[in-house]
Structures are given as structure tokens and as C-alpha cells.
Amino acid sequence: MTRTTTALNKSLKERGFHALAFEGLAVLLTAPVLSLVLGKSLAHMGALTLMFSTVAMLWNMLFNSLFDRAQRRLGFQRTLRVRVCHALLFELGLIVALVPLAAWWLSIGLVEAFLLDIGLLLFFLPYTLAFNWTYDTLRARLLEGRASKAASCGVR
Numbered sequence: 001m002t003r004t005t006t007a008l009n010k011s012l013k014e015r016g017f018h019a020l021a022f023e024g025l026a027v028l029l030t031a032p033v034l035s036l037v038l039g040k041s042l043a044h045m046g047a048l049t050l051m052f053s054t055v056a057m058l059w060n061m062l063f064n065s066l067f068d069r070a071q072r073r074l075g076f077q078r079t080l081r082v083r084v085c086h087a088l089l090f091e092l093g094l095i096v097a098l099v100p101l102a103a104w105w106l107s108i109g110l111v112e113a114f115l116l117d118i119g120l121l122l123f124f125l126p127y128t129l130a131f132n133w134t135y136d137t138l139r140a141r142l143l144e145g146r147a148s149k150a151a152s153c154g155v156r
Contacts, residue, residue: 015061027046032045087128102117
């Protein structure tokens with residue numbers, strides 16, 4: 001089994017872990033900053049970031065599953081260019097759901113909510129790229145280590 005094939009074989013449990021780790025770290029980083037920037041309470045912004053996180057987590061699991069399926073079908077490698085496209089497509093998908101949610105929660109117009117989302121996008125594009133690249137690298141090392149350990153246990 002190649003490294004790419006191994007990277008694409010992720011269980012639902014692992015996809016859930018990936019999404020929770022991604023979103024958990026994102027909430028911890030963004031809620032306090034948004035609270036300071038928008039002059040809203042940490043509780044108010046924490047609730048918004050948790051709502052954002054829930055939507056994003058579900059989208060993350062669906063999008064990455066579809067992306068993996070496309071990679072299996074089309075056979076492309078996860079180069080830097082592909083990872084940048086992955087991050088852009090993921091974030092663009094969130095705009096559709098999150099802008100109306102932010103406008104409603106913060107009692108602002110759609111334009112203001114869109115500008116807020118653009119600000120978040122400027123954070124999340126490099127965050128998404130870095131998080132997924134790091135996750136994939138650490139996952140590959142873990143799986144290679146397990147395979148190596150299993151192989152050495154079988155050899156006497």
C-alpha cells in the first residue's frame with residue numbers, strides 16, 4: 001500500500017478526530033481575538049465561534065471525504081498547489097453558511113458579516129493549510145512507525 005493510498009484510507013472515527021482537533025484549536029485561537037476586536041463579550045463571541053465550528057466541522061468531514069474521493073478517482077498528488085486549492089475551496093464553501101449566521105448573531109448586515117468572514121478567511125487560509133499539512137505529516141510518520149515496528153516484531 002502506497003503512502004498516498006494509506007493517507008486516503010481514513011475511518012469515520014479518524015475524520016471526526018481530525019475535525020475536532022482542527023475546530024478545537026481554531027475556537028481557542030479566534031474567540032478571544034474576535035471578542036477584543038469587536039468589543040463583544042467572550043461568552044457572546046465564544047458562542048458564535050462554537051456555532052461556526054459546528055458548521056465548519058460538518059463541512060470539514062464532508063468536504064475532506066469528497067476531496068479524498070476525487071483524489072482516488074483522479075489520481076493527483078497533494079502538492080502545495082493542490083493543498084492551496086483544497087484550502088480555498090474549503091473556505092469558500094463556508095462563506096455561504098457562515099455569513100448569514102454571523103449577520104444574525106451579531107445583528108449586523110450581510111456586508112459587515114461578509115467583511116468579518118473575509119477577516120476570518122485571512123486567518124483560516126494559512127491555518128487550514130498548515131494544520132492539514134502538519135496532520136498528514138504526523139499521521140504518515142505514525143503509520144510508518146507502526147508498520148516498521150510490526151515488521152521488526154515479525155523478524156527474528
